[in-house]
Amino acid sequence: MKALVFNGPRDIRYEDFQDPERTIDNAVVMQVEKCSICGSDLHIYHGDHIGTTNYEADQHKFCVGHEFIGEVVEIGPDVHDLKVGDKVLAAGGTGCGTCSFCRTGQVWKCSRETAFGLSDEMNGGQAEFVQVPNADRTLMRIPDGVSDEQAVLLTDALATASFGINNTGLKPGQSLAVVGLGPIGLLGIELAFLRGASQVFAIDPFAARRAHAEKLGAVAFAPGKEAVGAILEASRGGVHCVFEASGASSAVRSTLPLVKKGGALSFIGLPQPDVALPLNHILYKGLTVRAGIAPVPNLWEPLIPLLQTGRLKAKGLFSHEMDLADGAEAYRIFDAREESVIKIMMNVT
Incomplete structure (x- = not known):
């Protein structure tokens, strides 16, 4: 064959x-x-x-x-x-x-x-x-x-996106940020709105993927400090949940500043051995962190x-x-x- x-x-x-x-x-x-x-x-x-x-x-x-x-x-x-x-x-x-x-x-x-x-x-x-x-x-x-x-x-992809959104614990009326707009991240946006998300923010370096996210109803940004600042302002201090769908070290690091105290982080991207999260930030913010293979x-x-x-x-x-x-x-x-x-x-x- x-x-x-x-x-x-x-x-x-x-x-x-x-x-x-x-x-x-x-x-x-x-x-x-x-x-x-x-x-x-x-x-x-x-x-x-x-x-x-x-x-x-x-x-x-x-x-x-x-x-x-x-x-x-x-x-x-x-x-x-x-x-x-x-x-x-x-x-x-x-x-x-x-x-x-x-x-x-x-x-x-x-x-x-x-x-x-x-x-x-x-x-x-x-x-x-x-x-x-x-x-x-x-x-x-x-x-x-x-x-x-x-x-x-x-x-x-669709099952993994569903698994990742489920792991955020997103409730109707809450806000969500999606980091990484490959197919799984884009499907996550659609699923988040089906769960009743009030606001969905999306972050990705590629313009075509941001444009697709906006067609789904998200507010999309290129990565960077300006994106973090705009999301914090629009969500009044941080989103309730973050769905990280990339696994890249920069994407993983970007999740912590976006989420408010008591919020949740969900990771489904396959990380490389050097990717890590600072436990002290998770502890002081009182965050729930979930990850896994769907x-x-x-x-x-x-x-x-x-x-x-x-x-x-x-x-x-x-x-x-x-x-x-x-x-x-x-x-x-x-x-x-x-x-x-x-x-x-x-x-x-």
Whole structure:
């Protein structure tokens, strides 16, 4: 098969890769139809750290990507809820499927839980085919009324945005600042207004992303002291909650001045080892801080009706559509933030 394959930092190639064999009884093989690049994929692309893995060090080749939809083409004997021909979307990661946590819907607590496309332990879905373990819990048939674009967002970005906004504890009538206006931050703005936010402020260095945030109803600023001052004035001393959706050290540091005493900070961006928050500032402000990796399948149930009824739009985020064969260029454009890129959809079949 053809796939996007990690060959080292900034060296992702469209090349031949061994077809996946179904080696796990609770797995299926999917034929991928569409996939996309996530901001966290850039950590691999840059040779950064994710968890204990240093992608600058020597790595075996593996298929990248954890956001993908497609069709089930082969089923293992321990798969009970799916059939060949089902059109499905995949959660960005999964667990073993057999431990007590997986069996009770707490996959994120599984000791073997991992994301697709992080290593050759579980190859990713920026490929023509992919094996999906723990398929009954990792895959969902694409619901009626959900577009392919929305289905791709449900694999990670939309669920993660919902998780992050939930973690702020935002209540109707409260104010929120979103730091980092990639797809997750922009989706967070839409979700915050659905929760009844009275004011949403948005911070990002890229004008196109700020413009998108303003179309959603936020007041957007470029990073800097002027932005902090304007937000503090407009919110009368600070926002109730901050949703940080970048993971960059400058973005993480910017959250503390924005939030009022007794407020909340929510972090979902993957930080590098040198990113930290001063505990004394958190203590003296009496802040609640939450962070984590979204348990994606657990977020689907509340999100899908919002999409089906049109209350949640989740539209306009795919600024580019390309073929998988052009994946190396897609990574370059996405990394360079060229052409006002927000998110790139790649067609596989």
